[in-house]
Amino acid sequence: MSEFARFTGTTTYLTSPSLESAVNCALALERPLLVRGEPGTGKTLLAEAVSAALDHELIRWNVKSTTRAQDGLYVYDTVQRLYDSRFQDKNVGDIRQYIKLGPMGEAFAAKKRVVLLIDEIDKADVEFPNDLLNELDRMRFTIDELQEEVAATQRPVVIITSNAEKELPDAFLRRCVFHFIDFPTPELMADIVRVHHPDLEDRLAEQAIEAFFELRAMKRLRKRPSTSELVDWIAVLRAAGVADVKLEAALPFLGTLLKKEQDLVAFADQLSGGKRWRS
């Protein structure tokens, strides 16, 4: 097998051996890399880091609930063509000018190798990943209107992100190299906090992180707070001049961390040693 560029992280994006290994597997085997993990663990940033490290252009495809697989390949603007047909200034016989490549189409058509990020694939319809299987496998598709094939000369590096909670079809999963980004450890979290709040007092940082992880450890929370919530919370604490925090019933600005009413109730319940109901 030919040598390939290995990914070892960038100066601003810290990796772990297992993440590097997963990225390198995807690069070597030319398979899509599926990254899953809780929100706020840097899934999307990974694509940027890979693109920067390998010096490939990054093409993003942000998936929405209405996105169809076809949108990623190309769009044929029939209405524009119809309108143009009324005037003589454009040659409507040339269908090409009404075909617009989608992000995936662009990635295939690119002359150089690119990084294609398919962000939050789970947001679309349940069948969406299945519709992409063939194109991802063969890295080519046909534009029916032109009878022309778009084929990737350099197979793009495909990075797909998905939220941890949603199920994806098995057939799709089989074709991907999988990596699950862990939630940061307290030590890593301390580093992350320091990046966002460089001049934070050590004592407050320690206490806040400790309280944060204890909060996350509570079993009955529906939505556990993530990194961004911790960062916000610390910002609020500092703005209000709070000097120290402890995990008691009166945790200041709890609303920044827990966003669901049931969670606030569950939290109060747990601290007051209230009766536990069936979980």
Added chain:
Amino acid sequence: MYLPFLYELRARGVPVGTTEAVQLARALKAGLHEQSLDGFYHVARALLVHREGHLDDFDQAFLKVFRGVEVESKKVQDELLEWLKKAMPIADQLTDEERALLENLDPEELQKLFEKRLEEQKERHDGGNKWIGTAGTSPFGHSGKAARQGIRVGGPGGGRSAIKTADARLYQGYRQDLTLDVRQMQLALRKLRTYVRIGGDEELDLEGTIAATAKNAGELEVVVRPPRRPNTRVILMMDVGGSMDPFALLCSRLFSAAKKSTHFKELRTYYFHNCVYGRVYETERFTDPVRIEDLLHECGPHYKLILVGDALMAPYELMSPGGALSYEGEERMEGISWLMRLRNHFRKSVWLNPEPPRYWEGNTIENIRGVFDMYPLTLEGLGEAMSHLLRTR
């Protein structure tokens, strides 16, 4: 060392097949693991595991196969390359059909393995030893017996750090031992979609445009129409508590599948106990009652009714006017009459029963089957039930 590891994974319900094996072999040939067990751990994990629910199984299998073995990594690689030489031609020779056949075999094989393990588990439990592993990992697992048990594979084994990583079992929390998973149910429920065009004009009606333009002597006339929107309204009523407890997990899964489905115009969910009497409830704890009278008034016959329950109860609970015990006055009507009333109101209704069909004779299920079309709560039954709801009489 390599093949046993794959089989160990399969035994634990991680679906690795030829594809994964060949992928792994290719990765190792490319030297991705950098001749170390650590590297092998990471590479294998990226390629063999496809969902976080299996990470814990992977760690356990890795521990079992590689713990305490002094691995000379060079030897591993040689062995793998050897294996690769043998395996690659075979994999290539397989036609697509054969490959499909291989995939189809999986469930049976898994079933066998699962049964075997269930037996084993009993023995070890009786012996008072701690069962290592989790019998519930198989897709065929049933509730109850196979409790998820975290194991402590004790002692520092002089292992290297990959072993330590695996030993830490960081992914225990992500296990998901599912029987009929939510996604499968969701797909079955999708059959129920029907669409109508309502709302603002947002979509180009190509055929309409051509027709209108032709009529207009070639002068362009663009016709737009509203996009398709879902038009199915569903009422889901679920039996909870008592004899339904063993099926609680299955039912909650059906519930979340229904809730997650975005293709219903409206989904109403209610709970009842044993049988529907005068009212149903909006919560599992039987608060917020809704009178059947009001419900029938609000929901026209075009709603599709899905009842879920084991339909098992004492005959008087179904047949005698006082069966509901807690109600009085106008609601003193037999359970069966209430069911008939529901049945007669809605054009389409179905009863899903988690009890296997072989128990459907000689008890109240038989009576209820006289009222509702009943289907077992399995993937197949669910599919049939959905087709039944769509059929036009």
